[in-house]
Amino acid sequence: MKQxxxxxxxxxxDQRKSDDPGHDRTGNPxxxxxxxxxxxxxxxxxxxxxxxxxxxxxxxxxxxxEGVEEVEVPALEGMFTKELSTAFAxxxxxxxxxxxxxxxxxSTLVNAVxxxxxxxxxxxxxxxxxxxxxxxxxxxxxxxxxxxxETGSAGxxxxxxxxxxxxxxxxxxxxxxxxxxxxxxxxxxxxxxxAQAAFVxxxxxxGLPVIVVLTQVPSRDGQAHPHAVELSDFITGLxxxxxxxxxxxxxxxxxxDFTHAPEFGLxxxxxxxxxxVPEAAQAAxxxxxxxxxxxxxxAVKAVINQSITVASGIGAVPIPFTDxxxxxxxxxxxxxxxxxxYGLPPQRSRAMAVAGSLLLTGGATMAGxxxxxxxxxxxxxxxxxxxxxxxxxxxxxxRAVGIAxxxxxxxALTLPEGQQRAFWSSGAVLEKFRSALSAG
Numbered sequence: 267m268k269q270x271x272x273x274x275x276x277x278x279x280d281q282r283k284s285d286d287p288g289h290d291r292t293g294n295p296x297x298x299x300x301x302x303x304x305x306x307x308x309x310x311x312x313x314x315x316x317x318x319x320x321x322x323x324x325x326x327x328x329x330x331x332e333g334v335e336e337v338e339v340p341a342l343e344g345m346f347t348k349e350l351s352t353a354f355a356x357x358x359x360x361x362x363x364x365x366x367x368x369x370x371x372x373s374t375l376v377n378a379v380x381x382x383x384x385x386x387x388x389x390x391x392x393x394x395x396x397x398x399x400x401x402x403x404x405x406x407x408x409x410x411x412x413x414x415x416e417t418g419s420a421g422x423x424x425x426x427x428x429x430x431x432x433x434x435x436x437x438x439x440x441x442x443x444x445x446x447x448x449x450x451x452x453x454x455x456x457x458x459x460x461a462q463a464a465f466v467x468x469x470x471x472x473g474l475p476v477i478v479v480l481t482q483v484p485s486r487d488g489q490a491h492p493h494a495v496e497l498s499d500f501i502t503g504l505x506x507x508x509x510x511x512x513x514x515x516x517x518x519x520x521x522x523d524f525t526h527a528p529e530f531g532l533x534x535x536x537x538x539x540x541x542x543v544p545e546a547a548q549a550a551x552x553x554x555x556x557x558x559x560x561x562x563x564x565a566v567k568a569v570i571n572q573s574i575t576v577a578s579g580i581g582a583v584p585i586p587f588t589d590x591x592x593x594x595x596x597x598x599x600x601x602x603x604x605x606x607x608y609g610l611p612p613q614r615s616r617a618m619a620v621a622g623s624l625l626l627t628g629g630a631t632m633a634g635x636x637x638x639x640x641x642x643x644x645x646x647x648x649x650x651x652x653x654x655x656x657x658x659x660x661x662x663x664x665r666a667v668g669i670a671x672x673x674x675x676x677x678a679l680t681l682p683e684g685q686q687r688a689f690w691s692s693g694a695v696l697e698k699f700r701s702a703l704s705a706g
Contacts, residue, residue: 394427
């Protein structure tokens, strides 16, 4: 290929490279030596514009795996997109039914546990009189939301139609069924009427696991207001079929700056919900809820461990670095499943696929030259004998990549919606990954 003569445009491009966080000061591509230019969505576009036979070049400063076969960005992007779709679909859907009088705080409660208000879950689909079904756009949370109603005839009408819905869905796949029901009441009403108790009993008769939730309960030093406790004791004494006869859950979904009342009881509500939800729907519940990061981390750890096992099997017969692409499908699947387990919005899958493909285009065990040159601490003896990937090396590198990506996802979850969208479409993803990888 004929070399272009230097000009002002070239110089400007070089200057831009030096200012780009994805490049070092020499102008070499940063991190893994992937596609040229800044590490954002436009990078993938540039990669697609290259001839199909063109492969990502290695930086000259990383001779540790010189001559390694590269994995092309477009191919990886397509693989990621497919695996992300599969991972999200595999979660299924957790379906929650929620009932209560007007002003009981149903929407606020859902927002506190799942990160979004019921009103933000999309246009509701009427399923019976007084009940709409909202399936959040991430696909793994569904809400059967009843209109606010007082006890009496309105509740009877809702129950009559709900019976048909429950029976029909019971014959459907598990992710179509109702997995838990919350009956929400304000503790400030200071009463729980017989009609409310009757409604709860009839919900249980439909085969729904019912949790009674008292809302807007003030607390101090982790102790609920004594009058709320009295009301809870009264309800418990009714012997209602709730959580195997257990007491209502006392909650306060919003902290009150004026009274200094903190959030209260939400973790207990989530625990109670897990207790009644079938195991097949718990993965979706884990992805949907935004309260308990430890549950998400536990699910992610299981994903990483499974991928490590697969990587060890691939490396059981040592493979040359030039054959390291054998590890690519396993690690693509791992990253996709980690993203799903954290409950990251599937509408970000395009951006995640671009970011993931750029992370892993450097050849040599997907993490590329950066991993090879910076993760020798994971390899016994600190050297790669015979320029080959053994089971130990494959497992160690897979673990490192999985943990680093998990940290990227955790960081993304701390961002507001708008900032999270921008994050996934920027070079900041690569920088976060590199930082996490370096930290071990």
